[in-house]
Amino acid sequence: MYNSERRSILCPQCRKLISLDEPQCPYCGLSHPGAWWKTRLFSLFSLDAGSIVRTLIIINIVLFAVSVLLSSAGLSRSANPLGVLSPSNNILLLLGATGTIPIERFNRWWSLLAAGYLHGGILHIFFNMTALYQIGPLVLQEYGLNRMIILYTLGSICGFLLSYLAGVPFTIGASASLCALIGALLYYGKSRGGIYGQNIYRQVLGWVIGLGLFGLIVPGINNWGHGGGLASGIAFGFLLGYNEIKQETSLHRLLALVCIVATAAILLWALGSTCYYLFFVQ
Secondary structure, X not given: OOOOOOOEEEOOOOOOEEEOOOOEOOOOOOEOOOOHHHHHHHHHOOOOXXXXXXXXXXHHHHHHHHHHHXXXXXXXXXXXXXXXXXXXXXXXXXXXXXXXXXXXHHOOOOHHHHHHHOOOOHHHHHHHHHHHHHHHHHHHHHHOHHHHHHHHHHHHHHHHHHHHHOOOXXXXXXXXXXXXXXXXXXXXXXXXXXXXXXXHHHHHHHHHHHHHHHHHHOOOOOHHHHHHHHHHHHHHHHHHOOOOOOOOOHHHHHHHHHHHHHHHHHHHHHHHHHHHHHHHHO
Protein backbone atom coordinates (compact mmCIF):
# COMPACT_ATOMS: atom_id res chain seq x y z
CA MET A 1 0.00 0.00 0.00
CA TYR A 2 1.23 3.51 -0.84
CA ASN A 3 1.97 5.61 2.22
CA SER A 4 0.89 9.16 1.45
CA GLU A 5 2.18 10.46 4.75
CA ARG A 6 5.58 12.09 4.32
CA ARG A 7 7.30 13.46 7.37
CA SER A 8 8.76 16.94 7.03
CA ILE A 9 11.11 19.02 9.13
CA LEU A 10 12.70 22.45 9.08
CA CYS A 11 16.28 22.22 7.91
CA PRO A 12 18.43 22.77 11.04
CA GLN A 13 20.65 25.19 9.11
CA CYS A 14 18.51 27.25 6.71
CA ARG A 15 15.14 26.66 8.47
CA LYS A 16 13.28 25.77 5.26
CA LEU A 17 10.72 22.97 5.02
CA ILE A 18 12.19 19.74 3.65
CA SER A 19 11.54 15.99 3.81
CA LEU A 20 12.97 14.18 6.82
CA ASP A 21 14.54 11.62 4.49
CA GLU A 22 16.41 14.08 2.27
CA PRO A 23 20.09 13.02 1.90
CA GLN A 24 20.96 16.69 1.39
CA CYS A 25 19.05 19.92 1.94
CA PRO A 26 18.10 21.21 -1.53
CA TYR A 27 18.35 24.82 -0.32
CA CYS A 28 21.57 25.08 1.72
CA GLY A 29 23.31 21.77 0.92
CA LEU A 30 23.49 20.47 4.51
CA SER A 31 24.09 16.72 4.33
CA HIS A 32 21.64 14.43 6.16
CA PRO A 33 19.64 17.29 7.67
CA GLY A 34 17.26 14.84 9.35
CA ALA A 35 19.95 13.31 11.55
CA TRP A 36 18.79 13.58 15.14
CA TRP A 37 22.11 14.89 16.43
CA LYS A 38 22.16 17.71 13.87
CA THR A 39 18.62 18.71 14.77
CA ARG A 40 19.51 18.78 18.47
CA LEU A 41 22.81 20.58 17.97
CA PHE A 42 21.44 23.32 15.71
CA SER A 43 18.39 23.85 17.90
CA LEU A 44 20.60 24.15 20.96
CA PHE A 45 22.53 27.03 19.39
CA SER A 46 19.70 28.48 17.30
CA LEU A 47 19.55 32.26 17.15
CA ASP A 48 16.63 34.57 16.55
CA ALA A 49 17.40 36.80 13.59
CA GLY A 50 14.56 39.15 14.42
CA SER A 51 15.94 40.05 17.84
CA ILE A 52 19.69 40.31 17.25
CA VAL A 53 19.70 44.07 16.60
CA ARG A 54 17.56 44.69 19.67
CA THR A 55 19.81 42.43 21.75
CA LEU A 56 22.96 44.29 20.67
CA ILE A 57 21.34 47.62 21.51
CA ILE A 58 20.27 46.36 24.94
CA ILE A 59 23.76 45.05 25.73
CA ASN A 60 25.32 48.40 24.80
CA ILE A 61 22.78 50.35 26.87
CA VAL A 62 23.17 48.10 29.91
CA LEU A 63 26.96 48.38 29.83
CA PHE A 64 26.73 52.15 29.43
CA ALA A 65 24.38 52.39 32.42
CA VAL A 66 26.69 50.18 34.49
CA SER A 67 29.73 52.25 33.54
CA VAL A 68 27.99 55.45 34.61
CA LEU A 69 26.77 53.95 37.90
CA LEU A 70 30.23 52.64 38.74
CA SER A 71 31.95 55.91 37.93
CA SER A 72 33.07 58.23 40.66
CA ALA A 73 31.77 61.15 38.57
CA GLY A 74 28.56 60.41 36.67
CA LEU A 75 28.40 63.85 35.06
CA SER A 76 31.20 65.19 32.93
CA ARG A 77 32.04 68.85 32.51
CA SER A 78 33.81 68.21 29.24
CA ALA A 79 33.23 70.76 26.48
CA ASN A 80 32.79 67.90 24.04
CA PRO A 81 29.02 67.42 23.50
CA LEU A 82 29.61 63.67 23.24
CA GLY A 83 30.85 63.72 26.82
CA VAL A 84 27.52 64.53 28.52
CA LEU A 85 26.68 62.02 31.28
CA SER A 86 30.06 60.36 30.91
CA PRO A 87 31.57 57.45 32.81
CA SER A 88 35.05 58.08 34.15
CA ASN A 89 38.10 57.00 32.20
CA ASN A 90 39.17 54.80 35.12
CA ILE A 91 35.94 52.81 34.94
CA LEU A 92 36.12 52.58 31.17
CA LEU A 93 39.69 51.29 31.47
CA LEU A 94 38.59 48.61 33.91
CA LEU A 95 35.62 47.60 31.75
CA GLY A 96 37.69 47.20 28.62
CA ALA A 97 38.58 50.45 26.86
CA THR A 98 41.36 49.78 24.36
CA GLY A 99 44.29 51.62 22.78
CA THR A 100 48.01 51.83 23.39
CA ILE A 101 47.57 52.54 27.11
CA PRO A 102 45.41 49.49 27.99
CA ILE A 103 47.29 47.14 25.65
CA GLU A 104 50.92 48.16 26.14
CA ARG A 105 50.76 49.02 29.84
CA PHE A 106 48.32 46.35 31.01
CA ASN A 107 48.49 43.74 28.23
CA ARG A 108 44.70 43.93 27.71
CA TRP A 109 44.41 42.51 24.22
CA TRP A 110 40.89 41.34 24.99
CA SER A 111 39.89 45.00 25.09
CA LEU A 112 39.92 45.01 21.26
CA LEU A 113 36.54 43.29 21.51
CA ALA A 114 35.22 44.70 24.79
CA ALA A 115 35.76 48.35 23.83
CA GLY A 116 33.10 48.06 21.12
CA TYR A 117 30.41 47.78 23.79
CA LEU A 118 31.48 50.84 25.81
CA HIS A 119 30.53 54.47 25.22
CA GLY A 120 31.76 57.78 26.54
CA GLY A 121 28.51 59.73 26.83
CA ILE A 122 24.76 59.75 26.30
CA LEU A 123 25.00 61.32 22.84
CA HIS A 124 27.78 58.94 21.87
CA ILE A 125 25.67 55.86 22.55
CA PHE A 126 22.52 57.48 21.13
CA PHE A 127 24.13 58.15 17.76
CA ASN A 128 25.70 54.71 17.56
CA MET A 129 22.57 52.80 18.57
CA THR A 130 20.43 54.85 16.18
CA ALA A 131 22.82 53.92 13.37
CA LEU A 132 22.72 50.25 14.39
CA TYR A 133 18.92 50.32 14.44
CA GLN A 134 18.89 51.65 10.89
CA ILE A 135 21.74 49.63 9.36
CA GLY A 136 21.34 46.33 11.19
CA PRO A 137 18.10 45.10 9.56
CA LEU A 138 19.50 45.68 6.06
CA VAL A 139 22.66 43.70 6.86
CA LEU A 140 20.49 40.92 8.29
CA GLN A 141 18.40 40.86 5.14
CA GLU A 142 21.34 40.60 2.74
CA TYR A 143 23.89 38.63 4.77
CA GLY A 144 21.85 36.66 7.29
CA LEU A 145 22.13 36.37 11.06
CA ASN A 146 25.40 34.48 11.42
CA ARG A 147 27.36 36.58 8.96
CA MET A 148 26.09 39.75 10.60
CA ILE A 149 27.38 38.55 13.97
CA ILE A 150 30.76 37.75 12.42
CA LEU A 151 30.93 41.14 10.69
CA TYR A 152 29.95 43.03 13.85
CA THR A 153 32.46 41.19 16.07
CA LEU A 154 35.46 41.07 13.75
CA GLY A 155 34.80 44.64 12.62
CA SER A 156 35.32 45.83 16.19
CA ILE A 157 38.53 43.86 16.58
CA CYS A 158 39.99 44.96 13.23
CA GLY A 159 39.00 48.59 13.67
CA PHE A 160 40.51 48.90 17.12
CA LEU A 161 43.59 46.91 16.11
CA LEU A 162 44.31 49.42 13.34
CA SER A 163 43.78 52.35 15.71
CA TYR A 164 46.15 50.69 18.20
CA LEU A 165 48.79 50.27 15.50
CA ALA A 166 48.25 53.94 14.58
CA GLY A 167 49.03 54.93 18.17
CA VAL A 168 45.57 55.91 19.46
CA PRO A 169 46.06 55.88 23.26
CA PHE A 170 42.51 55.35 24.55
CA THR A 171 39.33 54.58 22.63
CA ILE A 172 35.85 53.03 22.92
CA GLY A 173 32.57 52.80 21.01
CA ALA A 174 30.54 50.66 18.63
CA SER A 175 31.57 52.77 15.63
CA ALA A 176 34.15 50.26 14.38
CA SER A 177 31.52 47.50 14.32
CA LEU A 178 29.02 49.79 12.63
CA CYS A 179 31.58 50.77 10.01
CA ALA A 180 32.16 47.07 9.32
CA LEU A 181 28.44 46.66 8.65
CA ILE A 182 28.54 49.71 6.40
CA GLY A 183 31.57 48.31 4.57
CA ALA A 184 29.81 45.00 4.00
CA LEU A 185 26.82 46.84 2.54
CA LEU A 186 29.14 48.88 0.32
CA TYR A 187 30.58 45.67 -1.06
CA TYR A 188 27.12 44.16 -1.45
CA GLY A 189 25.77 47.15 -3.39
CA LYS A 190 28.78 47.35 -5.68
CA SER A 191 28.93 43.57 -6.22
CA ARG A 192 25.23 43.03 -6.83
CA GLY A 193 24.73 45.94 -9.18
CA GLY A 194 21.42 46.65 -10.83
CA ILE A 195 19.01 49.33 -9.66
CA TYR A 196 18.66 47.83 -6.17
CA GLY A 197 22.39 47.35 -5.68
CA GLN A 198 23.18 50.84 -6.92
CA ASN A 199 20.60 52.34 -4.57
CA ILE A 200 22.10 50.47 -1.63
CA TYR A 201 25.59 51.56 -2.65
CA ARG A 202 24.62 55.24 -2.94
CA GLN A 203 22.71 55.19 0.32
CA VAL A 204 25.56 53.59 2.25
CA LEU A 205 28.13 55.81 0.56
CA GLY A 206 26.24 58.71 2.08
CA TRP A 207 26.86 57.18 5.51
CA VAL A 208 30.58 56.92 4.74
CA ILE A 209 30.81 60.55 3.64
CA GLY A 210 28.84 61.67 6.69
CA LEU A 211 31.13 59.71 9.03
CA GLY A 212 34.20 61.20 7.36
CA LEU A 213 32.92 64.76 7.76
CA PHE A 214 31.82 64.03 11.32
CA GLY A 215 35.30 62.74 12.15
CA LEU A 216 36.92 65.89 10.78
CA ILE A 217 34.62 68.29 12.61
CA VAL A 218 34.04 66.70 16.03
CA PRO A 219 37.10 66.32 18.31
CA GLY A 220 37.99 62.97 19.82
CA ILE A 221 36.65 60.79 17.00
CA ASN A 222 38.68 57.65 16.31
CA ASN A 223 38.95 57.91 12.53
CA TRP A 224 41.46 55.05 12.45
CA GLY A 225 38.88 52.80 14.08
CA HIS A 226 36.26 53.90 11.56
CA GLY A 227 38.61 53.24 8.65
CA GLY A 228 39.68 49.85 9.99
CA GLY A 229 36.09 48.80 10.55
CA LEU A 230 35.07 49.95 7.08
CA ALA A 231 37.95 48.15 5.34
CA SER A 232 37.38 44.95 7.31
CA GLY A 233 33.66 45.05 6.49
CA ILE A 234 34.43 45.23 2.77
CA ALA A 235 36.98 42.40 3.05
CA PHE A 236 34.77 40.12 5.13
CA GLY A 237 31.77 40.92 2.98
CA PHE A 238 33.76 39.54 0.05
CA LEU A 239 35.09 36.51 1.95
CA LEU A 240 31.81 35.53 3.62
CA GLY A 241 29.53 36.24 0.66
CA TYR A 242 25.92 37.37 0.84
CA ASN A 243 22.59 35.55 0.52
CA GLU A 244 22.05 36.01 -3.21
CA ILE A 245 25.30 34.29 -4.14
CA LYS A 246 25.91 31.98 -1.17
CA GLN A 247 23.65 30.62 1.55
CA GLU A 248 24.91 30.58 5.12
CA THR A 249 26.87 27.41 5.87
CA SER A 250 27.79 25.39 8.93
CA LEU A 251 31.11 27.25 8.99
CA HIS A 252 29.29 30.59 9.24
CA ARG A 253 27.23 29.19 12.09
CA LEU A 254 30.31 27.94 13.90
CA LEU A 255 32.18 31.23 13.49
CA ALA A 256 29.14 33.16 14.74
CA LEU A 257 28.93 30.88 17.76
CA VAL A 258 32.62 31.45 18.51
CA CYS A 259 32.03 35.21 18.29
CA ILE A 260 29.07 35.00 20.67
CA VAL A 261 30.88 32.85 23.23
CA ALA A 262 34.03 35.00 23.09
CA THR A 263 32.03 38.22 23.46
CA ALA A 264 29.98 36.88 26.38
CA ALA A 265 33.07 35.55 28.17
CA ILE A 266 35.03 38.79 27.74
CA LEU A 267 32.19 41.08 28.80
CA LEU A 268 31.38 38.94 31.85
CA TRP A 269 35.06 38.87 32.77
CA ALA A 270 35.27 42.66 32.40
CA LEU A 271 32.22 43.23 34.59
CA GLY A 272 33.27 40.69 37.20
CA SER A 273 36.87 41.87 37.47
CA THR A 274 35.77 45.52 37.64
CA CYS A 275 33.30 44.88 40.46
CA TYR A 276 35.85 42.76 42.33
CA TYR A 277 38.47 45.51 42.09
CA LEU A 278 36.08 48.29 43.12
CA PHE A 279 34.37 46.52 46.00
CA PHE A 280 36.98 44.13 47.37
CA VAL A 281 40.42 45.47 46.45
CA GLN A 282 40.16 49.21 46.80
